[in-house]
Amino acid sequence: MSDIVISTTDNSRLSLLLNWYANPYHTPIFMAHYLGFYEDEGLSPAIMETTDPSDVTDLIGQNKVDIALKAMIHTYAARAKGYKVVSTGTLFHEPPTGLIFLKSSGIKGFEDIRGKRIGYIGRFGKIIIDDLARRAGIELDAYETVRVGMNMTDAILQNQVDAGMGIGCFQQVELEQASGQETGILRVDELAGLGCCCFCSILFLVNEEYLAHNEDKVRRFMKATQRGVQWTLENPEKAYDLLCQNIPRLRTETFRKIYISCLPYFSRDLVNVERDWDKVGTYAQELGITDESMDAMSCYSNEYLPERPYADFQPLDGHYLSESRAAS
Template sequence: MAPNKLKKTTFLLNWYANPYHTPIFVAKKRGFYEEEGIDLAIMETTNPSDVTEIVGSGAADMGLKAMIHILAAKDRGINITSMGALLDEPPTGLIFKKSLGITKFTDIVGKRVGYIGHFGKVMIDDLAKQAGLSPDSYTTVRVGMNVTDAILRGDIDTGIGFTNFQRLELEELSGEPAGMLRIDECNGLGCCCFCSVMFVASDNYFNKNKDTVAAFMRATRRAMDIVIEYPEAAWEDMCIMNPRLRSTKRMVDVEVEVEGKKIKTKVETGSNVYEKIYQRTLPYFSRTLLNVERDWDKDIFYRRAKEVGFRARSAFKLMQLDDQFNLFQNVERAVDLCAAPGSWSQVLSRKLYHNRPIPNVESNSAAEQIRVVSVDLQEMAPIPGVALIQGDITSTKTAEQIISYFHGQKAEIVVCDGAPDVTGVHDIDEYVQSELLLAAMNITTFVLAPGGSFVAKIFRCKHYEFLAAQLNIFFDEVTCAKPQSSRASSNEHFVVCRGFKLPPGYKPVMTSPLLSMYGQPEEMKRDPVLISFLACGDLSCYDEDQ
């Protein structure tokens, strides 16, 4: 039963009501706030940059804002408190039409880059500085949250947005594929926690109204459970509260003229872009609404990477795998697939050229002993002693280029830390990652010497054992490992395969499925095997996620 007297409480959204606000509107429609004694007035902002100041001044009781803007507000002396998370780490970056040809951050030269608020410009300028770009080589334009509209109008070429919102919106409204350069990957951060959307209140309101804040969070958590467990019902609630979000997609009868004859047919009209955004956002909703502490000063691997000159914290994953498996013993040549931004290539360079002369990779003469070759579709900044190939790992030409750098010899180890541009839909992400792993394994059969090793990222999923058993066809030993520097909350693991050998009768061919049983000899058709799992390092001590 709701209390006799409800407490009027104001809540300021960080933008217009949209799909990722669904839990708040579900709680409102179903009376959960009233049951907690709250009469919640939900308000929209015309300028997202105003939210922290409005909430911080007490003009609104509570609101929503991204973590990065909360930190920026605190730095400006606005005293606000975050009491929970609505969205956890939605991938964020520069979105653009793929036809624009942007593949790396330095491609913003000569382009107009849109940003939301002041701190967005700071991020862009900082990334440009790291990339060696001068401030006058690109133009920044403040567009607020309307980055998609600004791109479609031609006001900007690219701008900051969510993969589950503005990127999808751009694809739907422009009718062409959209690309994204993730800010966390450009900066080697390893996560998008800075773009998590948080519940906030002024310090004063929070301290004086802790019961109301707790009641609000309880009601919203009940609604979140419905969103997660019954997403269709939750979306219907959202559309009832905000009819403009409802799909307008319909099949309508039309009459067209074909070769002088009038023919009746049906065509699709309207849009369901908001429903698609909602579906794409579902994986990023915080199930618990709890804040996850993230202090970059305490992220020792991020800090160490910057201190010792690695391009990303992921370098420590390969180093910890080496500590466990002694990967580089007697290794003279190594290949890094899907290498950008190059942190694993840096590790390989330091390991294989230790106390050895670094060759001139430009000459590629027989006198130059190149020990590391790195491959990626994106252009990479040079690394001492590393031959860089901007190419496709599914191409035979790429395999031939690798062998040519080694003057006809093959590598003793192939590594791959590549990952797909995740959608947030776990089944799709796991499938695409598995396909990437198989593509890496396919080219490995061309360039890896007998007895060699293969290390690659994998998203551990329900079909992992099947995939690992297939790898066992080509290696004497296959182990699944979790380095200490890999976040405990991440589904990321690594397969470490040793003792490479080609099965009898198997001929590597890029144009056919790597592990298809069709047409392969009977000795390749083995029973499933159990693959061991090994944690690299003492997990009882420092947990990177804590």
Template sequence: MISRRSFVLSSAVLAAPAIARAATEPFTLLLDWFVNPDHAPLFAAKTCGAFARAGLAVTMTAPTDPDVPPRLVGAGKADACLSYQPQLYQFVDKGLPVKRVATLINQPLDTLTALGESGIKTIADLKGRKIGYSVEGFETVLIGTMLKSAGLTLGDVTLVNVNFNLVTALQAKEVDAVIGTYRTYEDIQLAQDGLAPVIFAPEDYGVPRSDELIVLANDKSVGGDKMRRFVAALGEGVAALKSDPRAMLAGFLKDNPSLNDKLDLASWGALVPGCFAPEPGALDAAKYRRYRDFMHANGLIARALPLDDYAVATKA
């Protein structure tokens, strides 16, 4: 699990609007983390009545332990969960019976970030500096790949595990840069605090592009009617975000009033214009194969399995 934020437990039960037909079938979705603007299509699908029209009573629950949701889905204890494309390969590599069935955010959001006052302007400027990270193995591979683009290696920097305290470590000058900030969240926070973040996108420095936020389901349910209805409703939520963003934001804030703040509103504004997959069930096979090969080549997974073992397209 790659996460960049302090955990705050939050959950929301999605009740259908009175104008829609009664939802009759429960659907349990475990979130990747606490409720935040990354989840906008889910709340939009509720607000516009898409879940109710699909005949689903959707319950979203934030985990107390973000590593647990994929295991619960693999054990058949929940209908689906949110996760990340890089972790998908590791789950399957370990024998967890899950597959990607849909995408919420179809582009990477991770960044390697330094502060303007650090004097770091290029990847080459990281030589001799301290870089903070949170996830052993995966993030160190990302750092190494990015350094390679400037002719550097991991031996040219000092790695410091900051245990997800990315912004705090930067502000306290414990490190000169961190990997794992979101360009739609922490990087905005740093800019709002007047710290002039210098942002490096991994995909510009040798790391393949990936989907940031995806929906995983148990192997046995990926082709079922219930899952197709859920994914179709999710697509309606994305369309509603595009056609009536003000109403969808109002619905989101009604369910999550604590997020009506400067940072979360700015994050929402950065995400809504184009970060959400317009067709959540569509699968970019080439993207998933490229990232599988990247993971395998860097020793992050033991096997490079056929695409169907990791992900499927879900048609309405």
């Protein structure tokens, strides 16, 4: 992997690495791509999927891709590792995250993980599970953790694990649809007393070295992406249909329900929220990922975003859904 270099010098080209396989919570990015919003800004992004979410931090940290998506907690971890990455905006804000399970598993509270196999996607999932166990007074040898990668739902269905860490508007919906059973979620923010699920907010990360030479390109990228968010939220049915036209495997009832569940969590203004960074910074210290020397302000910037609350873009079809409802 150390020989891979995907960054570009062409002023129109840029590489964008997704944090997972293409799915409904990436819809605004694909709308900006399919509807020509990036082209309007003189950009031609190469949008790439990852086969292992853990690779994303290293690739953006080593400046081998131009822009990458990753969660806020991973941004802190990357900087603690010495990677000079910075968030230039938020795509997916505070998705409910926690321990997901079938109610038939007998899990009702976190104390019920005793004797259970708990799945996680990447190494920070295990760190969080063990921390929650410590907070609950559960011995680390009282349960088993199993890394399942991107196959959390299948791991539960195949009885490889009894429950797993995931996102309520994605894996929980997927599990309920695939199993036909009732599901439950024990939210990390409630168990850890965070007050928000901002640690799993999905951000646009760039390397400081890349940013120093491409500030205008990043501004144009964020402007086009914000336009994609706005169009998605104003035209949700059209957006999903266009997404499925281009990625046919997403045209299933399960992905449709996941898409609907994800809509409330798209950040219209893409802003990095100071309160969230402060909370996650404290949480990262509690998890042992960082220490007191980590400066939250060094991890993000809102300098590259259009004006708040959002830029005044005209709708492609002449009107917004909100305007139609107001008129009626």
